[in-house]
Amino acid sequence: MDCGAAQAVEKVGSAACASAEERYKGRLNMPKIEIVGESDIYVKTGSTVNLKCVITQSLEEPAYIFWYHDNERVLNYDKTAKDIRMDRVGPDTTVGTLVIYNGQRQDSGNYTCSPSNLDSASVLLHVLNGEHPAAMQRGKNSASPIPGRWWSHLSAGLGLSACVQPRNVAIAVIVLGFAGHLVAWTGS
Known part of the structure; x- marks a missing residue:
């Protein structure tokens, strides 16, 4: 034409x-790019973090997807610390994945997914030592109540830990394979 x-x-x-x-x-x-999950991700020290950058409606696969941590390019020479992958998962969809093993405080910061043929997308990662679990409750997800009597069943069944303060319970569940998914409950 x-x-x-x-x-x-x-x-x-x-x-x-x-x-x-x-x-x-x-x-x-037009092609779309997004990092799956919340724009702010909260994890505990030692967690494995999966950041997934999904590019949709793109007829052409990007030649590469670079990841940046606080404007410094992330390299995956040491695959025991970080791993970077790029997969074409459909005729118009590409997923770039950055896996951070044993996340530490120095891994906190801004992560940017930058494909060769599109604008970039960013997310902010917070690696916490567990001293301020209430900070994990911020973000787009609203907190929903969880009765105290269910706490022992929930923690035993899922192997979760929590910080219990007077009249408050905070739980963080990191769903591996779905980067950035965070579940937080508070109860009175």
Whole structure:
């Protein structure tokens, strides 16, 4: 299709072009990029963290996906500390994964996924020593009540630990394989 000059092209929306013979109009789907989960991720020291950068509606797979930690490129020479993968999971979807093993305080900071052919996406990782578990309750997810009588069943069944303060319980569950998923409950 030789359209000559496009009449209207928007980043998201529709595109129309005209040639001497015919007029074409159609939906223009621009690639999307996001890091799965919350924009702020809270984990305990020693946790394994999976950051997943999902690129959808992209007809062309990126040549590479670079990860940056506080504007410094993350390298995976030592696969016991960090691992980087890129997988094409569908005809228009690519997933870039950064795995941080045994997360430490120095791993806290801004992580950016930067593919070769798109803008970037970022997330903020907080690795906590456990001294302030209430900080884990911030973010998009709202806290929901959990009765105290269920705490012993829940902690035993899932092998969880928590910080119990007067009239408050905070639980953090990191779901491996789904980066950034955080569940927090508070109870009175």
